[in-house]
Amino acid sequence: MEKSLWKSILSVRTDAPLIHNITNYVVMNNTANALLAIGASPIMAHAHPEVEEMVNISNALVINIGTLDEYWCESMDRAAKKANELHKSWILDPVGAGATLFRDQTVINLINYKPTVIRGNASEIMAIAKVSRLHTKGVDSVYQSEEAIEAAQWLNSSTGSIICVSGAVDVIISRKQKAFIRNGHPMMQQVTGLGCTATAIIAAFLGNDASDPFHATVSAMCLLGIAGEIAQKNSNGPGSLQMNLLDKLYNLTEQEFSSYLKIDFQND
Numbered sequence: 001m002e003k004s005l006w007k008s009i010l011s012v013r014t015d016a017p018l019i020h021n022i023t024n025y026v027v028m029n030n031t032a033n034a035l036l037a038i039g040a041s042p043i044m045a046h047a048h049p050e051v052e053e054m055v056n057i058s059n060a061l062v063i064n065i066g067t068l069d070e071y072w073c074e075s076m077d078r079a080a081k082k083a084n085e086l087h088k089s090w091i092l093d094p095v096g097a098g099a100t101l102f103r104d105q106t107v108i109n110l111i112n113y114k115p116t117v118i119r120g121n122a123s124e125i126m127a128i129a130k131v132s133r134l135h136t137k138g139v140d141s142v143y144q145s146e147e148a149i150e151a152a153q154w155l156n157s158s159t160g161s162i163i164c165v166s167g168a169v170d171v172i173i174s175r176k177q178k179a180f181i182r183n184g185h186p187m188m189q190q191v192t193g194l195g196c197t198a199t200a201i202i203a204a205f206l207g208n209d210a211s212d213p214f215h216a217t218v219s220a221m222c223l224l225g226i227a228g229e230i231a232q233k234n235s236n237g238p239g240s241l242q243m244n245l246l247d248k249l250y251n252l253t254e255q256e257f258s259s260y261l262k263i264d265f266q267n268d
């Protein structure tokens with residue numbers, strides 16, 4: 001497995017998948033830079049007249065509801081519908097799900113278009129699964145990812161989407177198995193939108209190889225976790241972490257990857 005995870009990282013670097021992002025204002029720049037650093041090719045596009053055409057030419061689509069408004073909601077609906085029609089991989093990032101009715105309704109609507117993967121923090125995944133609507137605090141999680149496993153499992157079986165719950169442990173859930181990745185560093189929570197970056201990186205791996213979305217999601221989360229963990233060692237705080245992370249996404253070696261990797265699998 002370890003070899004095949006690294007192989008996926010190398011093929012994103014060489015194949016440069018085109019990733020269409022409908023994402024939030026806060027992270028557009030970080031996300032585009034992270035995609036470039038791993039070798040992918042980002043395009044941010046949400047205008048109604050072009051959104052379907054863009055889905056058509058891209059290898060995968062990201063829909064991130066971080067700074068939602070009515071116009072973007074319609075862009076997201078059109079893009080997700082098109083991706084579903086074309087059987088193109090797409091990932092949903094339900095930023096702040098559970099915080100407002102508008103976000104919840106948007107997420108519920110988008111899930112009808114069968115996202116290949118849903119990635120959120122524990123609070124968001126639990127909110128979507130309707131296990132709890134009470135404790136979501138803005139865009140940050142107040143739960144540990146392990147607490148969301150039951151919700152994530154329910155969501156996986158009711159939607160068919162691969163579910164990725166990020167946090168100190170990243171948990172990735174398919175119908176047949178779970179992966180638990182213990183890489184990363186707590187300081188990653190002090191850089192805005194690294195969850196959004198995780199989502200975009202997953203899209204790059206899905207765009208490059210649509211045959212195994214579980215494997216693509218696991219590869220992507222290992223890459224980000226390990227790059228973040230190594231980057232933090234040379235950082236004085238969130239500012240330098242953000243910069244060092246981009247560099248490490250770009251120049252991570254196989255030797256670093258295999259010596260840092262902390263992953264377990266569970267077959268269900």
Ligand SMILES: Nc1ncnc2c1ncn2[C@@H]1O[C@H](COP(=O)(O)OP(=O)(O)OP(=O)(O)O)[C@@H](O)[C@H]1O
Binds near residue numbers: 120122140141194198
């Ligand atoms: N306590 C932690 N220890 C190690 N890594 C962490 C920790 N918390 C988050 N991470 C890592 O940070 C990245 C982003 O995950 P996080 O769960 O913070 O996303 P998020 O809450 O959706 O963030 P945002 O909404 O700001 O984009 C993941 O790679 C995750 O593994």
Ligand SMILES: Cc1ncsc1CCO
Binds near residue numbers: 139192196
């Ligand atoms: C802070 C923030 N607010 C809306 S989106 C976003 C980026 C992290 O998800």
Ligand SMILES: [Mg+2]
Binds near residue numbers: 120
């Ligand atoms: Mg998030």
